Amino acid sequence: MIAIADTSFLIDWTKYDNRDLIFKIFELIYLPESTLNEIRNELTLIWISKALEENKMAIFPEIPQISNEALRLVNSSRRLPIRPVDYPEAYCTVVGKIFDYAVLTENGGVVALVDYFDEYNNVKVFRAIDIIYQLFKSGLVKDFKAELDRYSNQTKHMFSVRDLRKYGIL
Numbered sequence: 001m002i003a004i005a006d007t008s009f010l011i012d013w014t015k016y017d018n019r020d021l022i023f024k025i026f027e028l029i030y031l032p033e034s035t036l037n038e039i040r041n042e043l044t045l046i047w048i049s050k051a052l053e054e055n056k057m058a059i060f061p062e063i064p065q066i067s068n069e070a071l072r073l074v075n076s077s078r079r080l081p082i083r084p085v086d087y088p089e090a091y092c093t094v095v096g097k098i099f100d101y102a103v104l105t106e107n108g109g110v111v112a113l114v115d116y117f118d119e120y121n122n123v124k125v126f127r128a129i130d131i132i133y134q135l136f137k138s139g140l141v142k143d144f145k146a147e148l149d150r151y152s153n154q155t156k157h158m159f160s161v162r163d164l165r166k167y168g169i170l
Contacts, residue, residue, distance in 0.1 A: 001026050002099070007035045009106050016128075031048065073094065
């Protein structure tokens with residue numbers, strides 16, 4: 001499976017000591033230029049540089065047609081009763097739709113967006129909890145709840161009650 005990742009996801013994910021397991025789920029992760037331009041965190045930049053060198057990540061260029069659609073989504077998300085989406089997340093969502101790539105994000109607006117717009121219903125959105133669940137199902141981590149606790153402790157990311165219930169944790 002191929003994915004495209006946004007900034008918020010990458011910054012959190014790189015704090016996780018099992019971060020490289022993601023490449024057991026995704027054979028390639030694209031980074032849009034707009035995402036790469038936002039990253040200032042040294043740990044994240046080092047991890048990305050290593051993954052680029054190993055061909056586990058690649059830069060996804062700015063394409064005018066995708067940019068235009070991403071801008072439309074940004075504007076639409078601000079006029080709808082959903083959490084707004086910023087340009088890098090919208091760009092990832094459009095790429096996910098066009099190329100059938102998974103979208104890696106922690107932005108709740110993206111989750112709402114793919115539910116709200118029929119033409120985006122087929123976009124596969126993965127958040128950290130979803131990826132850790134995939135790692136668990138694949139046998140790459142042994143204890144799902146313990147791994148979620150580990151991720152939360154390392155990244156300071158708190159999973160929502162709704163998400164924890166979805167996976168039977170609460």
